[in-house]
Amino acid sequence: MSTDLMDKLVAAEAWTRADLLGLEHLSAEEITLILDTAEQLKTMTGGCAGKLDLLRGATIANLFFENSTRTRTSFSLAARRLGADTIDFSSSGSSLSKGETFIDTAKNIEAMNVDAIVVRHRTPGTPHLLAQNVECCVVNAGDGAHEHPTQGLLDIMTIREQRGQIEGLTVALVGDIAHSRTARSNIWGLQKLGAHVIVCGPSTLVSRHWEKLGVEVAYSLDAILPRCDVLNLLRIQFERQLMRPFPSVREYALLYAMNGERMTRAKKNILIMAPGPINRGAEITPEVADGPHSVILHQVTNGLAIRMAVLWLTYCAANTGAPS
Numbered sequence: 206m207s208t209d210l211m212d213k214l215v216a217a218e219a220w221t222r223a224d225l226l227g228l229e230h231l232s233a234e235e236i237t238l239i240l241d242t243a244e245q246l247k248t249m250t251g252g253c254a255g256k257l258d259l260l261r262g263a264t265i266a267n268l269f270f271e272n273s274t275r276t277r278t279s280f281s282l283a284a285r286r287l288g289a290d291t292i293d294f295s296s297s298g299s300s301l302s303k304g305e306t307f308i309d310t311a312k313n314i315e316a317m318n319v320d321a322i323v324v325r326h327r328t329p330g331t332p333h334l335l336a337q338n339v340e341c342c343v344v345n346a347g348d349g350a351h352e353h354p355t356q357g358l359l360d361i362m363t364i365r366e367q368r369g370q371i372e373g374l375t376v377a378l379v380g381d382i383a384h385s386r387t388a389r390s391n392i393w394g395l396q397k398l399g400a401h402v403i404v405c406g407p408s409t410l411v412s413r414h415w416e417k418l419g420v421e422v423a424y425s426l427d428a429i430l431p432r433c434d435v436l437n438l439l440r441i442q443f444e445r446q447l448m449r450p451f452p453s454v455r456e457y458a459l460l461y462a463m464n465g466e467r468m469t470r471a472k473k474n475i476l477i478m479a480p481g482p483i484n485r486g487a488e489i490t491p492e493v494a495d496g497p498h499s500v501i502l503h504q505v506t507n508g509l510a511i512r513m514a515v516l517w518l519t520y521c522a523a524n525t526g527a528p529s
């Protein structure tokens with residue numbers, strides 16, 4: 206590892222966690238350290254296009270038990286941008302079908318001298334269980350409807366990049382809050398950095414219980430729209446629902462889709478975000494998704510920077526003997 210490169214990065218020694226399992230228990234200082242490191246890595250790689258040598262000799266394994274486009278490819282690319290080898294495991298076609306357990310599967314992957322396992326699983330808490338059973342670093346790439354910490358971080362990085370700071374901003378998360386791991390990670394991260402967070406959607410998808418997390422609960426997008434600096438439009442996750450939470454997508458879109466007409470009633474510099482995948486015509490119309498206020502593809506690029514930062518920081522913590 207190049208000492209010159211390491212010297213250019215913000216103080217990685219201030220980071221002490223060998224695992225990244227969520228944002229709920231991180232401090233504002235820890236979140237800021239990840240954001241600062243990601244910004245530096247983005248600059249040092251020419252906007253995440255170039256390579257660095259920070260993780261040469263390391264091996265990162267992606268264990269995905271749920272589908273993914275952005276998270277899986279960007280963790281893989283982030284590892285390779287830092288010089289690491291990668292293993293991409295997916296449950297379909299694996300020996301899980303022969304009765305091997307999740308933990309045995311992970312331990313066998315770890316036995317191939319793996320430094321970090323990035324895991325996505327439909328069951329909340331799976332990364333936490335894994336971290337108790339392996340020695341290597343564990344990074345949560347989404348556990349059920351619980352947390353998606355790197356999505357929360359890349360969303361916050363994008364807002365900070367565009368607005369300069371998080372403190373004092375009003376950020377609304379709109380849509381399927383009930384089933385959203387992105388919502389939880391955003392809420393915990395944004396509030397720690399001083400944002401006012403609103404969760405908005407139909408009452409079948411946004412319970413009053415969310416107020417216990419310190420957020421404002423709203424049922425009318427039109428009522429909150431003039432106050433919002435940022436809208437993060439969450440996908441309706443039909444695959445996690447037992448029953449349809451509204452009569453039709455058309456009726457949902459009439460009340461909650463961000464469209465051209467609603468843009469005329471929003472703040473002039475509103476940021477339009479979405480974690481992806483987006484369903485055009487449901488939570489967002491094409492003219493807004495592809496319009497000048499949309500930073501959706503910036504979020505994807507920043508995902509690479511955040512994942513480079515997380516892989517680097519956890520690797521550093523693991524290799525200085527810091528506790529998880």
Ligand code: CP
Pocket residue numbers: 272273274275276277347356480481482
């Ligand atoms: N935002 C997100 O997690 O996308 P993928 O499911 O494609 O990884």
